[in-house]
């Protein structure tokens with residue numbers, strides 16, 4: 001079957017954006033999930049006692065998480081095309097001039113807060129009986145997640161996870177052109193927090209979940225409890241939606257402290 005000549009430039013455009021999207025998403029995933037996995041492996045002597053669950057993820061878990069994440073990257077790149085189309089069509093305004101740190105700063109904060117709200121409510125919806133098996137079961141196959149589970153989503157979840165980007169850009173663009181640097185910082189923060197949240201090791205210090213200066217941030221234990229027990233802790237970056245909606249795990253603080261107060265075994269501490 002031949003492609004009409006006037007459709008060729010559009011097709012080339014599509015393939016190029018798709019190729020670029022897959023490359024960027026793949027680099028981001030490998031840097032975030034791989035970076036956290038490598039850091040934990042290099043520092044295993046220092047952090048082994050902070051493993052949250054007694055069960056250890058096995059090779060099969062990691063292979064499944066990797067395979068599912070690579071598929072998600074393709075879906076993300078497809079949804080990214082929608083964002084590109086909205087920018088080319090002039091619906092989303094992108095900034096072309098260099099911006100002040102303040103202009104970048106408020107957009108980073110807005111993107112993080114909006115994403116957190118989107119994630120909480122999307123996540124609650126995915127846990128309904130009607131949607132769970134079809135969209136979210138794939139992610140919950142990781143009962144003992146590793147950082148490689150960061151993008152381990154079924155197609156339906158990958159689409160809803162990715163749609164937040166054009167949705168947030170549309171909201172920001174009402175107020176000001178979207179700053180590329182703000183998007184870059186937001187995406188770096190997103191994959192770092194995502195990979196750490198699935199890493200299975202609690203590295204925050206004792207008192208973190210109760211201290212008013214830190215209690216509003218989620219910990220790895222927060223999301224790990226969601227994977228091991230479900231039904232609680234739907235939040236992403238902040239604890240406030242779970243607290244407002246009464247969905248925080250009733251023993252979150254205790255479970256966190258049980259890991260955070262563990263000391264290194266003497267044999268490990270002496271370097272053996």
Ligand SMILES: [Zn+2]
Nearest residue numbers: 123127136226
């Ligand atoms: Zn879930």
Ligand SMILES: [Zn+2]
Nearest residue numbers: 139198223227
């Ligand atoms: Zn998860």
